[in-house]
Amino acid sequence: MYALRGGFLVRPLAIAMILGAAGAVLSSLEETIPEISAWIPSTLFPSHEDPGVAQVILSSIATSIMTVVSIVFAILLMTLNARIDAILTRILISFVRDRTTQGTLGVFLGTFTYCMAALPATRALPHPFVPVATVTGRWCSRWSVSDG
Secondary structure, three states, rough: OOOOOOOOOOOHHHHHHHHHHHHHHHHHHHHHOOOOHHHOOOOOOOOOOHHOOOHHHHHHHHHHHHHHHHHHHHHHHHHHHOOOOOOOOHHHHHHOOOOHHHHHHHHHHHHHHHHHHHHHEOOOOOOEEOHHHHHHHHHHHHHHHHHH
């Protein structure tokens, strides 16, 4: 239990699963109750009827976030590898137990799973459906996180 609680991937996996479930639930809720989309102004999301735009937005966010995760953690591991000879255990333990690192990885992976969970809901056939609130929620939160 101690190893599971202090494991590096437990917290990021929990965050990713919660955000992925939020994307799936919000898109299915929006499909069940179409009035949710009416709350989003057309100036914020002008293509309420085009599922292609929503697919492009969601897939672009998912692709870019995985690129960011790859680059950030590759650089981080190269830095750790350069310092690993000097003080192996202190640096490695502090890296693995750092809540900020785990939270950051969780938000990155959660953004990816949110987009992947919402992406199947956007479709053109048999009847077009665009989860406007789901796409707008992820798009706005992505920009607020990256700007702040």
